[in-house]
Amino acid sequence: MHLLLSGIVGSVAYGLAGPDSDVDRIGVFAAPTVAFHGLHPPQESVVTTDPDVTLHECAKYARLALSGNPTATELMWLPEECYETRTGFGDRLIGIRAAFLSGPRVRDAYLGYASQQFRKLTSRDSDGSRSRRGAGRAELESSHVGGRRRSAKHARHLARLLHQGRVLYATGVLEIRLADPEWFRAFGERVAGGALAEAEELVAAAERDFARIRTPLRDRPDEETVERWLLDVRAAHLPR
Template sequence: MVPAPGTALLVGVVGSTAYGFAQAGSDIDRLGLFAAPTEDFHGLHRPAESQVTTDPDVTLHEAAKWCRLALTCNPTASELVWLPDDLYEVRGPLGEELIAIRRSFLSAKAVRTSYLGYADQQFRKLLTRDTTDPVTRRRAAKHARHLVRLVEQGVRLYETAENVVRLPDPDRVRDLGERIADHPATAEALLASAAERLARPGVLPPAPDPRPAEAWLRRVRAAHYTPPTT
């Protein structure tokens, strides 16, 4: 695994492996967050907020950036604090604290906007794929799977305040994705149903509570500050 440009607080396996879609030869995607040394924020140039590599596939966000993404209920970033226990590779004390406050990042509007927005992006990509070509047909099926996943995860999160990353029936989602890849219009009813359910009153607050994230970040900064020596 690529080392973080600071101290890794939480790192886990995400993507197809986490959802239950992985097959032989599937890539292993990792997502994590790190704390840059606090003194690095005191100069003219702020430390890098993210580090992304493709070989291996690793995305690491600095703690403050991850919190900003999570407060918008970004589906990709948010799943880091909802992984099954066996998928974590780094889970330090501050990472544990972040998992403990994960519901404070949730809000009805953000879940509705983010999950439906990402699902709609997958739908638009589907419409541009030439499914007569084997390569683009596989990509279309991937977009369709993630469309179904985003819709189902988003509705469940909105209605229960639980983000179930590991899908209970990935084969069903995969099969539905194959059908949608061949007939993209099939997804329109799925998207419409999700929009209708997300328009109803749910269990999430209208806005997130940023106070736990702010307090957590201050603990992160205190823990990663090295006073200058004289």
């Protein structure tokens, strides 16, 4: 594979990383063009853990970003220090990042992914409260602590997605590095401590904001510009 663009995403990029946070990486690669004509087409995604790396073949990446997928989209908006691989095609991808955006898809994607985090908060075992018969006191306490950490993490992600989505929808610019990370940490702890209604109201407020904001984003992404980039990548990876 030929890596075109890669960088550090997630909590490190947002400014939310703690001592125990994982370092998540995402990247875009180009498979040899002729490989798509054989019996076994190349993998569309390569995912590893330890380290946590997700690489998408360029066509798969383009489809994800065109759908409004937040994780795919953020690769094109990272702070400079978070990029680890940048090629000419990677720079071109960053240069056309606005072409991937559309108002309806940004709204639906960010609200949708935030709603997923809310559902995790409200699931019966999200706070680790569901005990196992016969479990000892120390084991139950450990489960409770782990559940609270998960709940705080889900709440932070919920708030972060709603914030980033609203800013992107209102301005056309994706804010990766959060201006006030402490607010998000404190929000996560409050929700994990039982303030679930605060998370519910945050979702409702975001829905109201998306309904009233007049977005500068187009109604549909500029697929022609994205297609031109992708075809140029394919042409460059043909045998000479």
